[in-house]
Amino acid sequence: MTFLMLSYPERVEVFRRAFAHDLPDVPFASDATQVDPQSVRYLMTWAFPDNLAERYPNLEIIFSVGAGIDQVDRTSIPPQAKLVRMIESGLTSLMRDYVVMSVLALHRRLPAYLELQRRHEWVNLEFTWADQRRVSVLGLGELGRASLDALKPFGFQLAGWSRSPKNVEGIRSYHGPEGLRTMLAETDILICLLPLTQETRHILNAELFSQLPRGASLVQVGRGGHMDQEALLAALDTGHLEAAFVDVTDPEPLPADHPLWSHPKVILTPHVAAHTRPDTAAEATIANMRLILAGKEPNGLVDPQRGY
Ligand code: NAP
Ligand code: GLV
Numbered sequence: 001m002t003f004l005m006l007s008y009p010e011r012v013e014v015f016r017r018a019f020a021h022d023l024p025d026v027p028f029a030s031d032a033t034q035v036d037p038q039s040v041r042y043l044m045t046w047a048f049p050d051n052l053a054e055r056y057p058n059l060e061i062i063f064s065v066g067a068g069i070d071q072v073d074r075t076s077i078p079p080q081a082k083l084v085r086m087i088e089s090g091l092t093s094l095m096r097d098y099v100v101m102s103v104l105a106l107h108r109r110l111p112a113y114l115e116l117q118r119r120h121e122w123v124n125l126e127f128t129w130a131d132q133r134r135v136s137v138l139g140l141g142e143l144g145r146a147s148l149d150a151l152k153p154f155g156f157q158l159a160g161w162s163r164s165p166k167n168v169e170g171i172r173s174y175h176g177p178e179g180l181r182t183m184l185a186e187t188d189i190l191i192c193l194l195p196l197t198q199e200t201r202h203i204l205n206a207e208l209f210s211q212l213p214r215g216a217s218l219v220q221v222g223r224g225g226h227m228d229q230e231a232l233l234a235a236l237d238t239g240h241l242e243a244a245f246v247d248v249t250d251p252e253p254l255p256a257d258h259p260l261w262s263h264p265k266v267i268l269t270p271h272v273a274a275h276t277r278p279d280t281a282a283e284a285t286i287a288n289m290r291l292i293l294a295g296k297e298p299n300g301l302v303d304p305q306r307g308y
Pocket of ligand 1: 165199222247275
């Protein structure tokens with residue numbers, strides 16, 4: 001029952017040491033050419049190797065190296081195998097930091113001040129007190145909830161939207177299409193932390209942007225496929241949206257001449273909002289392996305029907 005990890009050497013070494021120390025009875029391998037494919041029950045990877053089901057006929061669990069699982073072709077998962085996404089404190093803390101950084105920058109109108117600086121203009125822009133600023137998150141999962149928790153001390157009016165109803169202290173929570181409309185109409189800074197599924201593809205489109213109040217801003221840290229990029233550019237150019245932090249795009253990287261690279265109202269980062277941290281991810285994976293070996297459900301099990 002080998003655990004095969006396909007990742008870069010530094011990350012693999014951290015996992016190898018952690019497995020040797022904490023789960024010495026589970027053989028750990030990282031070289032696919034040196035392992036008996038029949039023995040591979042657990043596979044950790046970002047993208048799937050070709051012919052997954054034929055190559056590893058006894059696969060039970062596929063662990064995604066990352067929080068998202070949209071990068072894999074789920075139709076190639078062998079019928080008996082389950083997919084588990086990454087939930088680990090290092091990645092969550094990076095996302096929390098990025099969201100706080102971008103929300104504060106948008107709250108204090110940093111993109112507009114950067115443009116004024118470029119033009120050598122010393123101008124006081126209007127500002128809003130934090131307790132009058134409405135900040136909402138699409139997605140009340142691991143990352144959406146952690147980001148909202150980190151924003152609480154600033155005193156913003158916080159809200160979140162999910163598929164199922166939620167009751168989160170200090171956060172107005174909404175669900176379903178009607179809930180989304182209501183939340184958007186009361187949002188000044190919108191953060192996207194949804195998984196990419198059939199239902200959420202291109203959710204950030206012209207219609208959604210038009211439901212935000214004029215002058216609202218966006219933090220796009222979900223997946224490139226969530227957003228109609230032309231619609232964002234149009235909403236920024238008409239002034240309906242004031243500014244956006246964009247960490248994920250479609251494609252990645254963007255072509256060199258794409259307008260998002262140089263738009264004065266956009267701060268673009270190259271899909272760096274969060275990364276898996278090797279030591280905390282190894283701890284989380286070993287805790288999950290213990291659950292699996294005890295016949296229990298691992299944390300982050302993907303529901304094939306919901307698609308996340
Ligand atoms: P998660 O725990 O699975 O949470 C997903 C949330 O989205 C849940 O609250 C879920 O609602 C909600 N949701 C899903 N489909 C929905 C729909 N159709 N309508 C309304 N709500 C819906 O995921 P996570 O760990 O927080 O990660 C979220 C995403 O962040 C990842 O999938 C990935 O796309 C992105 N990400 C980006 C980076 C980066 O560097 N930019 C890094 C890591 C992750 P329920 O609670 O009702 O199920
Ligand atoms: C990164 O984008 C991840 O999904 O972990």
